[in-house]
Amino acid sequence: MEKLASDARPTRPNLAAVAALAGVSVSTASLAFSGAGPVSAATRAKVLAAAATLDYDGPDPRARSLRRGRSGIIGVVMEDRLRDAFRDPMNIALLDGIADEAGGGGVGLLLLTDNGAGDSGIAVAPLDAVVLVGCSRRLDESVAILRRRAIPMVAIEAEHRAGVLAIDLDNRAGSRVAAQHLRDLGHTHVAIVSLPIDDSRRSRPLRAEPATAGTGFTALERLRGARDVFPAIGGWVSNGSSIEEGVAAGIELLDHENRPTAIIAQSDLLAVGVIRAAEQLGLRIPHDLSVIGFDGARIDGVAPYDLTTLVQPAVEKGRAAGRAILEFLAGGTPQAVAFTSEFHAGNTTAPPMAASTRAN
Amino acid sequence: MEKLASDARPTRPNLAAVAALAGVSVSTASLAFSGAGPVSAATRAKVLAAAATLDYDGPDPRARSLRRGRSGIIGVVMEDRLRDAFRDPMNIALLDGIADEAGGGGVGLLLLTDNGAGDSGIAVAPLDAVVLVGCSRRLDESVAILRRRAIPMVAIEAEHRAGVLAIDLDNRAGSRVAAQHLRDLGHTHVAIVSLPIDDSRRSRPLRAEPATAGTGFTALERLRGARDVFPAIGGWVSNGSSIEEGVAAGIELLDHENRPTAIIAQSDLLAVGVIRAAEQLGLRIPHDLSVIGFDGARIDGVAPYDLTTLVQPAVEKGRAAGRAILEFLAGGTPQAVAFTSEFHAGNTTAPPMAASTRAN
DNA sequence: AGACGTGGTCGAATCGATTCGACTCTTGCT
DNA sequence: AGCAAGAGTCGAATCGATTCGACCACGTCT
Numbered sequence: 001m002e003k004l005a006s007d008a009r010p011t012r013p014n015l016a017a018v019a020a021l022a023g024v025s026v027s028t029a030s031l032a033f034s035g036a037g038p039v040s041a042a043t044r045a046k047v048l049a050a051a052a053t054l055d056y057d058g059p060d061p062r063a064r065s066l067r068r069g070r071s072g073i074i075g076v077v078m079e080d081r082l083r084d085a086f087r088d089p090m091n092i093a094l095l096d097g098i099a100d101e102a103g104g105g106g107v108g109l110l111l112l113t114d115n116g117a118g119d120s121g122i123a124v125a126p127l128d129a130v131v132l133v134g135c136s137r138r139l140d141e142s143v144a145i146l147r148r149r150a151i152p153m154v155a156i157e158a159e160h161r162a163g164v165l166a167i168d169l170d171n172r173a174g175s176r177v178a179a180q181h182l183r184d185l186g187h188t189h190v191a192i193v194s195l196p197i198d199d200s201r202r203s204r205p206l207r208a209e210p211a212t213a214g215t216g217f218t219a220l221e222r223l224r225g226a227r228d229v230f231p232a233i234g235g236w237v238s239n240g241s242s243i244e245e246g247v248a249a250g251i252e253l254l255d256h257e258n259r260p261t262a263i264i265a266q267s268d269l270l271a272v273g274v275i276r277a278a279e280q281l282g283l284r285i286p287h288d289l290s291v292i293g294f295d296g297a298r299i300d301g302v303a304p305y306d307l308t309t310l311v312q313p314a315v316e317k318g319r320a321a322g323r324a325i326l327e328f329l330a331g332g333t334p335q336a337v338a339f340t341s342e343f344h345a346g347n348t349t350a351p352p353m354a355a356s357t358r359a360n
Numbered sequence: 361m362e363k364l365a366s367d368a369r370p371t372r373p374n375l376a377a378v379a380a381l382a383g384v385s386v387s388t389a390s391l392a393f394s395g396a397g398p399v400s401a402a403t404r405a406k407v408l409a410a411a412a413t414l415d416y417d418g419p420d421p422r423a424r425s426l427r428r429g430r431s432g433i434i435g436v437v438m439e440d441r442l443r444d445a446f447r448d449p450m451n452i453a454l455l456d457g458i459a460d461e462a463g464g465g466g467v468g469l470l471l472l473t474d475n476g477a478g479d480s481g482i483a484v485a486p487l488d489a490v491v492l493v494g495c496s497r498r499l500d501e502s503v504a505i506l507r508r509r510a511i512p513m514v515a516i517e518a519e520h521r522a523g524v525l526a527i528d529l530d531n532r533a534g535s536r537v538a539a540q541h542l543r544d545l546g547h548t549h550v551a552i553v554s555l556p557i558d559d560s561r562r563s564r565p566l567r568a569e570p571a572t573a574g575t576g577f578t579a580l581e582r583l584r585g586a587r588d589v590f591p592a593i594g595g596w597v598s599n600g601s602s603i604e605e606g607v608a609a610g611i612e613l614l615d616h617e618n619r620p621t622a623i624i625a626q627s628d629l630l631a632v633g634v635i636r637a638a639e640q641l642g643l644r645i646p647h648d649l650s651v652i653g654f655d656g657a658r659i660d661g662v663a664p665y666d667l668t669t670l671v672q673p674a675v676e677k678g679r680a681a682g683r684a685i686l687e688f689l690a691g692g693t694p695q696a697v698a699f700t701s702e703f704h705a706g707n708t709t710a711p712p713m714a715a716s717t718r719a720n
Numbered sequence: 721a722g723a724c725g726t727g728g729t730c731g732a733a734t735c736g737a738t739t740c741g742a743c744t745c746t747t748g749c750t
Numbered sequence: 751a752g753c754a755a756g757a758g759t760c761g762a763a764t765c766g767a768t769t770c771g772a773c774c775a776c777g778t779c780t
Binding site: 024025026027029031037038039040043061066067068069 | 756757758759760761762764765766767
Binding site for chain 4: 725731737748
């Protein structure tokens with residue numbers, strides 16, 4: 001009849017229980033834990049002792065976050081599959097930078113995906129702020145949801161949106177430098193291997209079509225930069241930044257008579273893939289083919305090459321995002337940041353072999 | 361004097377405001393949103409309309425999680441630096457598996473590190489459950505904290521602890537198979553390149569010391585497996601699973617007269633590094649040196665080799681962890697799972713060259 | 721026709737802490 | 751000795767939703 005056992009320890013202890021055992025009020029107990037406000041050393045000791053007795057280890061984060069209006073969680077919204085997102089070393093560097101800057105003090109990074117509907121967590125997770133990274137596909141849906149939730153947003157290299165702090169990279173200018181480098185070397189027949197441009201995510205030829213508004217913002221910007229120099233440049237649209245995709249694209253572009261003398265890859269992973277494909281086809285780098293990448297990822301497996309590329313400050317981008325978030329949470333209004341990439345001349349680019357001397 | 365503007369929209373709307381506008385009670389409004397409980401279609405429509413008017417987009421996750429006692433967040437505890445953790449493709453596969461299985465339905469993965477003190481978030485984050493992965497260094501501290509918080513734990517390849525569900529891999533048996541393979545080929549002078557064994561994280565020689573209790577559980581298990589076949593095997597302790605570390609270890613072990621004829625690397629990344637080092641030293645694989653890895657990671661850059669290794673079901677491990685967590689959250693008591701690795705015979709192992717024919 | 725079940729709605733308690741304002745008891749100063 | 755300042759403590763409201771039990775009205779079964 002009487003609930004004996006259940007009375008003993010029905011639930012985990014809460015602050016009220018600790019306060020009761022310590023013989024103080026709940027408010028005092030709270031003060032003793034949070035450290036804010038004046039509490040005598042003796043009282044604090046009593047409370048802590050009571051907590052130890054009851055095996056209570058600090059306030060419930062759920063209650064705390066309800067009251068404070070803060071959860072200590074920063075969302076990182078990435079492309080649909082974690083596997084794909086993590087394949088790209090740039091994203092990892094980014095995460096590392098964010099964690100480095102904003103990760104201290106009980107803040108955690110919550111991995112989210114923007115694969116549409118509300119099941120992504122983006123609509124229901126207790127978030128203090130969000131970093132949108134590489135999630136251009138459904139940017140507007142995500143932004144709309146988060147805006148309604150009044151959650152501060154920082155976007156890495158995305159189309160600008162009101163209320164979304166932009167952390168940018170000079171993708172267009174960088175690609176222009178890359179293209180100009182090839183032109184300066186004397187190349188005229190240049191192809192591009194681009195990152196995914198539209199939602200379809202199918203690899204396909206890239207015609208000299210105008211760079212319309214697609215969803216792959218970074219890809220489009222880099223394409224525009226290349227077209228600033230080679231207006232009609234075409235090539236191949238990959239379906240992701242990976243070495244395998246680079247190989248596939250390389251085979252497509254190189255395995256025929258009228259092949260280009262240089263290829264601009266929109267990422268170092270793709271560039272390495274292109275180099276592999278070239279090697280498979282018996283082409284020598286940079287003698288028969290110049291290859292230029294983007295990112296400066298220092299990928300294992302490029303040896304003996306030193307890839308010509310644009311080095312971008314990926315970790316710094318992450319850090320900037322982290323700092324911006326911290327400032328948002330402190331009530332400030334952080335400024336947008338634009339980073340620049342730096343041209344690195346490696347040994348994978350060279351003047352084109354004269355057409356007459358080409359062995360074919 | 362009168363607070364006009366602040367009265368207009370001082371805060372974000374809450375359920376009470378919506379209910380008031382819709383002319384129903386808060387409880388009914390809640391029912392209308394959650395879908396649980398009987399609500400007439402007309403009422404639901406009214407509530408939804410009111411919500412739309414007020415720009416209210418569903419219940420506050422903080423309040424919901426306080427009431428329900430669930431946050432919808434699963435913690436993933438990794439080594440101190442995200443960068444290091446993500447370098448290893450096994451960890452990524454693991455994450456992918458976890459997300460795949462448990463990621464649906466508004467659940468998110470919170471990245472945490474176990475770098476000691478409470479600032480890691482492990483002590484204060486609103487977690488429903490936790491997966492401990494590759495965090496053997498401070499396992500006991502982490503477990504102690506989480507146990508007190510009564511948070512279900514799943515550990516991937518860690519020493520068994522009461523209250524922590526184990527997802528295991530036959531590291532010892534797998535390594536034994538690898539070692540036996542080399543012995544069967546006729547190797548007698550075999551060295552090992554191990555994953556980090558102790559907290560120090562300094563790479564160092566591995567003497568034939570007994571495999572004492574260190575903190576690198578997986579490393580120790582794999583070492584024990586090798587020693588089941590070659591009891592006195594020594595080698596080099598790396599300070600992380602990466603190609604660079606493998607190269608460094610390879611140089612250490614191979615760049616002298618009395619070099620081993622075979623090397624057991626405790627990960628594929630390390631194995632690839634060892635192969636690179638061997639190439640740099642002018643050794644041919646598998647002619648002059650046999651190399652065997654662990655993981656089955658199919659790393660880019662191994663070509664033209666097909667690495668002999670033990671293929672482990674990394675994504676499946678993640679899936680199992682995800683399922684276990686789901687079962688924990690459903691109130692069940694999931695069972696421990698043990699996975700097995702499968703030997704893959706590639707072309708990086710061969711019988712040792714007869715000592716007499718060795719060019720040196 | 722009266723009792724019973726039930727779909728629909730509401731009130732009120734609850735989750736567990738934080739925090740503001742008020743109150744009490746020292747202590748120091750004149 | 752009387753009074754002000756302030757350290758220390760407490761009560762109560764609050765954060766925003768969920769949920770249990772009560773209640774009402776209406777249709778159905780016997």
